[in-house]
Amino acid sequence: MPLLFWSNITPSVSADMNSGLLAPFTAEEVIAAFRDINPRKSPGIDGLPSGFFRQHWDLLGEDFVSLCLDLLRGNIDMASVNETVIVLIPKVDKPTSMKQLRPISLCT
Incomplete structure (x- = not known):
């Protein structure tokens, strides 16, 4: 087949x-x-x-x-440069709770 x-x-x-x-x-x-x-x-x-x-x-x-x-x-080994930083981006002006933040990963 x-x-x-x-x-x-x-x-x-x-x-x-x-x-x-x-x-x-x-x-x-x-x-x-x-x-x-x-x-x-x-x-x-x-x-x-x-x-x-x-x-x-x-x-x-x-x-x-x-x-x-x-x-x-x-x-x-790729692990030597393959790191990621997690950053929280506000969804609203002056966030007051974690729900108002969006996590993104910034890869090297």
């Missing part, structure tokens, strides 16, 4: 596309992804937005790219 099911599905990813998807990550891809982040958004657990890293790229860029590539390639 499973073979019959799969034989009726037309692949939508070509062999060339698949080889591109399976290719190792590159420094250029990490840098391009980082450039797509708004410099005032996405503060890390340390509170520093991406603009800080852009401003000090000459000092931090090589280490940043190296860390990202090590994580993407499985050389470093």
Whole structure:
């Protein structure tokens, strides 16, 4: 039965596309992804937005790219950077009870 099911599905990813998807990550891809982040958004657990890293790229860029590539390639345990901060966002002005707050998680 499973073979019959799969034989009726037309692949939508070509062999060339698949080889591109399976290719190792590159420094250029990490840098391009980082450039797509708004410099005032996405503060890390340390509170520093991406603009800080852009401003000090000459000092931090090589280490940043190296860390990202090590994580993407499985050389470093993801738990070392996969932390979440829970923040309470008020639903109303001047909340007086927990019901008036919405918890959200900010993932690094």
